[in-house]
Amino acid sequence: xxxxxxxxxxxxxxxxxxxxxxxxxxxxxxxxxxxxxxxxxxxxxxxxxxxxxxxxxxxxxxxxxxxxxxxxxxxxxxxxxxxxxxxxxxxxxxxxxxxxxxxxxxxxxxxxxxxxxxxxxxxxxxxxxxxxxx
Numbered sequence: 001x002x003x004x005x006x007x008x009x010x011x012x013x014x015x016x017x018x019x020x021x022x023x024x025x026x027x028x029x030x031x032x033x034x035x036x037x038x039x040x041x042x043x044x045x046x047x048x049x050x051x052x053x054x055x056x057x058x059x060x061x062x063x064x065x066x067x068x069x070x071x072x073x074x075x076x077x078x079x080x081x082x083x084x085x086x087x088x089x090x091x092x093x094x095x096x097x098x099x100x101x102x103x104x105x106x107x108x109x110x111x112x113x114x115x116x117x118x119x120x121x122x123x124x125x126x127x128x129x130x131x132x133x134x
Contacts, residue, residue, distance in 0.1 A: 002089070006082040006112075006130050007045070007052035011068050011075060015042055015057045022046050022053060030055075034109045041065050043109040054080070054109065078116070080128035086113050089129050093117065107133070 012018035015033075023029050023046075030044045040063025044055040056077060058066035068077055083089045086105050094100065101116040108114035112130040119126045 001084055002129075003082045003084060004050070006080040006128075007054045007110075008076060009054045009056055009078040009080065009128070011065055011072075011077040012055050012057050013069060013074055015044055015055060018055045018057070019044055022055065026053070032110065035059060036107075036109050038106065039063060039065070039108075041109075045110060078126040078128050080114075080130050083129050083131050086115060086129055086131040090115055093129075097121070105131070 010018075019030050022044075026046050026048050028046060028048060030046055033042065033044045035042050037059075040058055040060045041056050042059050046053045046055075056065050058069065060066065065077070090100065090103060090105070094103070098121045099118040101118050103115065105113035105115050108128075108130060111133050113133055114128055114130045117127040117129070
């Protein structure tokens with residue numbers, strides 16, 4: 001079961017510039033920067049109340065974020081939903097006919113297990129499911 005929107009991911013070309021912009025916009029500094037080597041991405045998280053924004057920039061030209069930026073430019077990359085049991089959600093969504101980009105959860109940023117649903121099944125929106133690693 002989906003609990004809530006966990007965060008909205010935004011692809012950016014320059015993390016320093018984006019951090020500065022979002023700090024001014026939201027009135028709070030980034031609470032965490034983290035590199036996810038397996039995805040070739042540097043992330044930066046902002047939180048206001050219960051809402052979170054994840055900025056993402058590529059750490060190498062072959063990363064999915066680099067390809068996204070090249071094809072679509074800066075902007076919303078994905079929406080992430082917090083789930084209680086990621087394995088149960090994978091099974092449920094596969095039974096509903098959704099195509100997953102990765103069917104096995106992997107370690108993502110911010111202490112989460114993550115899987116992604118292919119945008120061709122979600123009206124063009126890349127959807128991330130995430131569960132806190134306990």
